[in-house]
Amino acid sequence: MKNRAVVIGLxxxxxxxxxxxxxxxxxxxxxxxxNDVHAQKALDLGIIDEIGDISSVKKAETVxxxxxxxxxxxxxxxxxxxxxxxxxxxxxGSTKENICKNVVKHSKRVNFVAxxxxxxxxxxxxxxxxxNLFDGxxxxxxxxxxxxxxxIEKTLAIFDALNMRTIFMGSVEHDKHIAYVSHLSxxxxxxxxxxxxxxxKDEKNIFDMAGSGFESTVRLAKSSPKMWxxxxxxxxxxxxxxxxxxxxxxxxxxDFIANEDTNELExxxxxxxxxxxxxxxxxx
Amino acid sequence: MKNRAVVIGLxxxxxxxxxxxxxxxxxxxxxxxxNDVHAQKALDLGIIDEIGDISSVKKAETVxxxxxxxxxxxxxxxxxxxxxxxxxxxxxGSTKENICKNVVKHSKRVNFVAxxxxxxxxxxxxxxxxxNLFDGxxxxxxxxxxxxxxxIEKTLAIFDALNMRTIFMGSVEHDKHIAYVSHLSxxxxxxxxxxxxxxxKDEKNIFDMAGSGFESTVRLAKSSPKMWxxxxxxxxxxxxxxxxxxxxxxxxxxDFIANEDTNELExxxxxxxxxxxxxxxxxx
Numbered sequence: 001m002k003n004r005a006v007v008i009g010l011x012x013x014x015x016x017x018x019x020x021x022x023x024x025x026x027x028x029x030x031x032x033x034x035n036d037v038h039a040q041k042a043l044d045l046g047i048i049d050e051i052g053d054i055s056s057v058k059k060a061e062t063v064x065x066x067x068x069x070x071x072x073x074x075x076x077x078x079x080x081x082x083x084x085x086x087x088x089x090x091x092x093g094s095t096k097e098n099i100c101k102n103v104v105k106h107s108k109r110v111n112f113v114a115x116x117x118x119x120x121x122x123x124x125x126x127x128x129x130x131x132n133l134f135d136g137x138x139x140x141x142x143x144x145x146x147x148x149x150x151x152i153e154k155t156l157a158i159f160d161a162l163n164m165r166t167i168f169m170g171s172v173e174h175d176k177h178i179a180y181v182s183h184l185s186x187x188x189x190x191x192x193x194x195x196x197x198x199x200x201k202d203e204k205n206i207f208d209m210a211g212s213g214f215e216s217t218v219r220l221a222k223s224s225p226k227m228w229x230x231x232x233x234x235x236x237x238x239x240x241x242x243x244x245x246x247x248x249x250x251x252x253x254x255d256f257i258a259n260e261d262t263n264e265l266e267x268x269x270x271x272x273x274x275x276x277x278x279x280x281x282x283x284x
Numbered sequence: 285m286k287n288r289a290v291v292i293g294l295x296x297x298x299x300x301x302x303x304x305x306x307x308x309x310x311x312x313x314x315x316x317x318x319n320d321v322h323a324q325k326a327l328d329l330g331i332i333d334e335i336g337d338i339s340s341v342k343k344a345e346t347v348x349x350x351x352x353x354x355x356x357x358x359x360x361x362x363x364x365x366x367x368x369x370x371x372x373x374x375x376x377g378s379t380k381e382n383i384c385k386n387v388v389k390h391s392k393r394v395n396f397v398a399x400x401x402x403x404x405x406x407x408x409x410x411x412x413x414x415x416n417l418f419d420g421x422x423x424x425x426x427x428x429x430x431x432x433x434x435x436i437e438k439t440l441a442i443f444d445a446l447n448m449r450t451i452f453m454g455s456v457e458h459d460k461h462i463a464y465v466s467h468l469s470x471x472x473x474x475x476x477x478x479x480x481x482x483x484x485k486d487e488k489n490i491f492d493m494a495g496s497g498f499e500s501t502v503r504l505a506k507s508s509p510k511m512w513x514x515x516x517x518x519x520x521x522x523x524x525x526x527x528x529x530x531x532x533x534x535x536x537x538x539d540f541i542a543n544e545d546t547n548e549l550e551x552x553x554x555x556x557x558x559x560x561x562x563x564x565x566x567x568x
Contacts, residue, residue, distance in 0.1 A: 118495045138492055167492050174493075180480045181494040185501040188472050191537055193559040194552060195530045196464045206562050208422055208451050209458075210465040211402045215563055216500045217469040222560045225553035229546045236541055243538050246479045247531060253475055254527050257520055262354075262513045268478060269509035275477040276506045278490050279499055 002028040005062040006052060008075065009033060010042040011227070012120060013092050014066025015129025019047045020162055021062075023131070030056045033126075042126040057082040062154070065091035070230035073102040080108040088154045090115045094178060095234040096142040096171035110148035113155045114171060116140040116178070117164060124224035139164040142171035179238035184246060186220045186228055187239070193221030286312040289346040290336060292359065293317060294326040295511070296404060297376050298350025299413025303331045304446055305346075307415070314340045317410075326410040341366040346438070349375035354514035357386040364392040372438045374399045378462065379518040380426040380455035394432035397439045398455060400424040400462070401448060408508035423448040426455040463522035468530060470504045470512055471523070477505030 003025070007018040010033045022029040031048030033039040039051045057063050057079050065072055065079060072093045079089055080103060090113040091099060100114050119137045121128060139159045144152055159166050196218070200206045206214075232239050256264040287309070291302040294317045306313040315332030317323040323335045341347050341363050349356055349363060356377045364387060367373055374397040375383060384398050403421045405412060423443045428436055443450050480502070484490045490498075516523050540548045 118493060120495065120497070122497075137495070140493070177484070177489045177493050180483050181490055181498050184479065185476060185498045187534070187537060188476050189497075189501050190553050190556050191530060191533045192469060192472050193556040194533050195468065195526065197556060197558060197562075198533075199464050199526070199529065200461070205461045206465055209402060209424070209461050210562075211404065211421070213404070213406075213473075213504050214465050214469045216503050217473055218559055218563070219500050220497050221553075221556045222563070223553070225550040225557065228553060229549040232541045232549060233544045233546060236544065239541060240538065242479065242483070243534070243541070245483065246475060247534055247538070249475045249478050249482075250471070250527070250531055250534070253471060254524065254531070257516045257523060257527070260517045260520065262517060265513040265516060266509040269474050269505075269507075269512060272474050272477040272481060272505045273509065274481060275502055278481075278487055278494075279502070279506070 002026065003062065004028045004030065004060045005064065006030045006032060006056050006060040007048065007064045007066060008054075008079070009066035009068075010038050010047065010126045010129075011066065011224075012124050012128040012133075013117070014064060015042055015047050015126040016131075016133040017064055017066065017092065018042065019129050019131060020134070021064075021158075022047065022049060024161065025158075027062075030060065032056060038126050042129075045126060045129070047126060047129050054078065054082065057087075058084070060084075061087055063087060063089045065089070065093075068227055068230045069093040069095045069099070069234045073099045076103055076112065077106060080106050080112060083108060083111060087111055088113065088151050090155055092117055094182065094231050095175055097175040098234055100143050100146070100171040104146065109146055111151055113144075113147045113151050114142040115155060115159070116142070116174065117159065118182075122219060122222040124227060134159070134162040134164050137164055139166040140174060141166055141168050142174050144168050175235050176238045179235055179242045183231060183235060183239050184242045186223060187232070187243060188246065189218055189220035190223075193218045286310065287346065288312045288314065288344045289348065290314045290316060290340045290344040291332065291348040291350060292338075292363070293349065293351035294322050294331065294410045294413075295350065295508075296408050296412040296417075297401070298348060299326060299331050299410040300415075300417040301348055301350065301376065302326065303413050303415060304418070305348075305442075306331065306333060308445065309442075311346075314344065316340060322410050326413075329410060329413070331410060331413055338362065338366065341371075342368070344368075345371055347371060347373045349373065349377075352511055352514045353377040353379045353383070353518045357383045360387055360396065361390060364390050364396060367392060367395060371395055372397065372435050374439055376401055378466065378515050379459055381459040382518055384427050384430070384455040388430065393430055395435055397428075397431045397435050398426040399439060399443070400426070400458065401443065402466075406503060406506040408511060418443070418446040418448050421448055423450040424458060425450055425452050426458050428452050459519050460522045463519055463526045467515060467519060467523050468526045470507060471516070471527060472530065473502055473504035474507075477502045
């Protein structure tokens with residue numbers, strides 16, 4: 001009999017994972033989504049084999065939790081309650097501290113693995129699911145010492161097959177760093193888009209004058225509000241710290257411009273040019 | 285005899301234009317740069333035919349001014365003083381109000397055309413010069429009524445051949461809009477890069493955790509400080525207005541997160557998602 005997986009949440013990440021488990025692994029994939037239209041769409045697109053509900057968890061070897069992070073903590077407890085003694089349960093959300101805290105005393109904590117595959121596009125919903133979304137990207141597993149070796153091995157078997165490079169990290173540390181390298185980028189992109197849209201009532205000017213630089217900087221402002229709003233709130237402490245630093249730097253740069261202090265302007269930008277070396281590293 | 289062009293400033297834009305004039309138009313291109321190493325490099329790379337100096341302007345039919353915008357105004361007056369009665373002189377800087385103001389009473393004002401080809405990469409110097417940099421992009425000519433029809437026609441002949449779509453605009457209006465759709469993007473990108481570099485002393489974490497979203501948002505932070513510092517100062521009035529709006533929006537969004545106001549967070553992001561439609565327009 002085929003391996004059975006339940007994927008809860010059939011958006012970009014859950015949908016893409018369901019697709020891989022079904023096509024690449026040849027598993028029987030049961031999809032669960034609060035939104036019936038999404039579930040039906042996932043079935044129609046061949047991303048899942050059947051539509052299930054939360055009780056489907058009982059008959060699965062693997063359960064993937066890919067819902068907005070504000071639902072994920074509570075849902076994970078509920079899934080662990082229902083799951084088989086030897087089932088693997090993992091979530092794929094962008095914040096990890098709260099979810100790990102929430103299940104730390106669960107009798108089936110060892111069955112759970114806190115996973116964050118760093119992959120995505122600015123699109124959302126089951127129709128955004130794509131093959132090879134994870135290929136060549138980095139995957140993070142948090143608090144590995146709280147999962148059984150068997151759970152970790154099963155998880156690695158999946159993400160290794162997707163050609164991801166998995167690294168290990170504490171969940172608290174994860175949330176701190178991800179605020180800077182991911183969450184803050186999304187906020188700056190959204191606010192840039194908002195500022196330009198507000199001023200440019202006559203959007204024709206944006207069409208005509210915006211170069212590829214604007215497009216690149218504002219790309220993340222296309223992202224899903226329903227996904228990102230809970231992430232910012234879940235990771236509030238770290239996001240606010242990073243945002244305050246960003247605003248402080250922005251105000252300082254503003255003063256350099258107001259004072260026409262070209263020395264300080266050049267110095268700030270020159271130091272930041274070091275990002276070139278880091279981006280080269282990412283591309284490797 | 286070949287048409288002779290003098291290109292002053294052999295960086296990314298000047299170098300790329302020199303390359304097009306030499307190879308595509310088969311003109312004799314004389315390069316001028318305060319930096320002897322840049323001038324020699326441009327010659328070695330075959331971007332120019334010979335190295336000249338400011339007096340070379342006297343023997344040219346066309347003069348291109350592609351220097352940082354803080355030098356461009358004064359240099360343009362000096363070039364117009366030296367230029368032949370029927371020469372075309374145009375600059376390609378990112379700010380247009382000051383340069384247009386500065387030459388408005390010059391006896392050869394009609395020989396001058398204020399041009400802003402919206403093209404570029406985050407690289408700089410003559411070795412960043414590339415073919416087809418301008419292909420398919422938008423070109424802006426400001427205050428056309430102050431240039432002679434002949435000067436406008438000669439300018440269009442060049443940029444049409446490079447497959448650019450030229451639009452016309454007042455120099456004051458240009459500087460206002462470009463602050464929002466270009467200059468602000470560069471500042472937000474630089475400040476994002478600065479903030480992340482400051483906190484992530486151990487850069488390994490950036491390598492590992494940064495996805496393509498960060499890379500896209502921070503790309504412009506690789507840009508040249510020597511080019512951008514003068515632009516921000518030249519366009520100070522408009523840049524500060526746009527920056528203040530951006531900071532205001534950022535502070536408001538910060539408060540939404542602090543108050544866990546998911547309704548307002550979602551609303552702000554959803555409205556900004558409209559940028560999708562605008563970016564589709566740019567791609568056409």
